[in-house]
Structures are given as structure tokens and as C-alpha cells.
Amino acid sequence: MTERRRNRALTWAWTITIAAFLLNLPPFFLQYPGQQLLPWLAVAAFVCALALCVIALRRAFGQPEVYRGKVSGSIVTVIATLLFALTAIGFWGARKMPETTQAPQPGQKAPAFTLADTTGAQVSLASLLDAPLAGSPRPDGKPKAVLAIFYRGYW
Amino acid sequence: MAICVDTPRQSADLSKKAGYTFPILSDPNTETIRQYHLLHKGAGPEGHDVSRPAEFLIDSTGTVRWANFTEDIRVRARAEEMLAAAKSIQ
Numbered sequence: 063m064t065e066r067r068r069n070r071a072l073t074w075a076w077t078i079t080i081a082a083f084l085l086n087l088p089p090f091f092l093q094y095p096g097q098q099l100l101p102w103l104a105v106a107a108f109v110c111a112l113a114l115c116v117i118a119l120r121r122a123f124g125q126p127e128v129y130r131g132k133v134s135g136s137i138v139t140v141i142a143t144l145l146f147a148l149t150a151i152g153f154w155g156a157r158k159m160p161e162t163t164q165a166p167q168p169g170q171k172a173p174a175f176t177l178a179d180t181t182g183a184q185v186s187l188a189s190l191l192d193a194p195l196a197g198s199p200r201p202d203g204k205p206k207a208v209l210a211i212f213y214r215g216y217w
Numbered sequence: 218m219a220i221c222v223d224t225p226r227q228s229a230d231l232s233k234k235a236g237y238t239f240p241i242l243s244d245p246n247t248e249t250i251r252q253y254h255l256l257h258k259g260a261g262p263e264g265h266d267v268s269r270p271a272e273f274l275i276d277s278t279g280t281v282r283w284a285n286f287t288e289d290i291r292v293r294a295r296a297e298e299m300l301a302a303a304k305s306i307q
Contacts, residue, residue, distance in 0.1 A: 098289065166254075168282055177243055
């Protein structure tokens with residue numbers, strides 16, 4: 063009996079599975095241009111990996127005299143499916159957020175507020191816009207704008 | 218300036234650890250977060266309400282000039298984007 067062929071689809075399926083899963087790990091908060099595409103890329107890569115798994119299994123089970131990979135193909139397919147499920151749950155969860163149609167949009171007034179800073183002092187939006195700022199390009203030395211970053215907290 | 222539901226004490230710790238020099242404001246009762254329609258109900262630990270991530274650039278007249286609402290909590294506005302938005306304001 064001649065040596066059976068390596069199931070190359072399986073090698074690629076495994077490589078892409080690992081790469082796709084790594085795409086889910088940090089560095090998400092690093093500043094990459096186009097970083098918003100990474101989660102989509104991870105999902106797309108898993109779809110490719112699973113398609114390759116199907117090809118590999120059809121070869122291994124359909125032409126067992128030609129191709130290897132019955133056992134390894136099954137293992138890779140199970141692992142790829144599990145990791146894809148985890149990724150899909152994470153993807154869905156990360157995008158499950160309230161609508162922002164009601165939130166202030168460019169051109170609208172920002173609602174006024176007064177909140178405590180880290181020292182407990184009360185700080186208002188108006189006071190931030192009115193506070194002298196070193197290096198301000200404006201003649202009155204005040205900031206030309208304030209950047210308000212709302213974040214989830216619990217760091 | 219940043220806003221979240223953490224207490225001033227927690228934010229002070231974060232500021233110190235990370236070396237932040239900008240003010241971090243505390244909105245534990247989510248009043249301002251609600252005013253901005255950013256409340257994400259039950260999304261924090263133990264089902265606490267938090268703010269959804271969002272960034273606004275507010276000019277000296279109090280008008281929003283730029284806003285960013287991410288579609289994915291893992292992806293936030295990049296510093297370059299925010300700086301470019303700030304530079305566009307005269």
C-alpha cells in the first residue's frame with residue numbers, strides 16, 4: 063500500500079483557527095488604524111477555517127485510501143467549532159449596546175453637568191470651558207474645546 | 218476629561234496608576250450619563266448600570282462638534298482621531 067497524502071486543507075484550517083482566535087485577544091485598546099475591523103476579521107477567518115475543516119473531513123472520510131486526517135480532522139473541527147462559538151458569543155456581547163440616536167450629536171448643545179472630580183471638588187462643563195489653559199491658542203487663554211470621554215468604569 | 222460611574226476614590230487610584238493628568242469625573246448615580254442617553258443598564262459587574270463608551274468634543278459655546286459612538290466595546294476612539302477633530306476647531 064502506498065503512503066497516503068497529507069490533508070493540506072487540515073493544516074490550513076488549524077493555522078487559520080489559531081490566527082482567528084488570537085485576533086480576539088488584546089491588543090484591542092492599542093491605537094491601530096482600522097482596528098474596528100479586527101472583530102469582523104476574526105469572524106471571517108473562522109468561517110474560512112470551518113469551510114476548510116469541511117473540505118478536510120470530506121477528503122479524509124470520502125477518500126480514506128488517498129488522504130489522512132480522520133482523527134486529527136475531527137479533533138481540529140471540534141476545537142475550531144468551540145473557539146468559533148466563544149468568539150461569536152464575545153462578538154455579539156461586545157456589540158450589545160444601547161442605541162445612541164438620542165445622544166447629543168454634532169451641532170447639538172451638550173447637556174450641562176456638575177460632577178465630583180477625583181479630589182471630590184465639583185466640576186461643571188462650563189467651568190472646564192472657562193478654566194485658563196496653558197498653551198491655549200485663543201487670546202483669552204481659555205480652551206477652544208473640551209473632550210468628554212464616557213467610559214464603562216470598574217477598572 | 219473623562220466620566221464614569223466609579224467613585225472619586227477609585228478614579229483617583231486609576232489616575233495615579235496610569236499617570237493621567239486630565240480630570241476624571243464621577244457619576245455614580247448615572248445622572249449625567251442618562252442626560253447624554255448613554256446608560257447601559259446592567260452591563261457592569263453584578264448587574265450595575267454603566268455608561269456605554271462614547272467620546273464628545275464640545276466647543277467653547279457648549280456645542281458638540283464631534284462625537285464617536287463605538288459599535289464594539291473593545292474598540293475605542295483612537296487618539297489620532299480625537300486630535301484631528303480638536304485641530305479642526307478654530
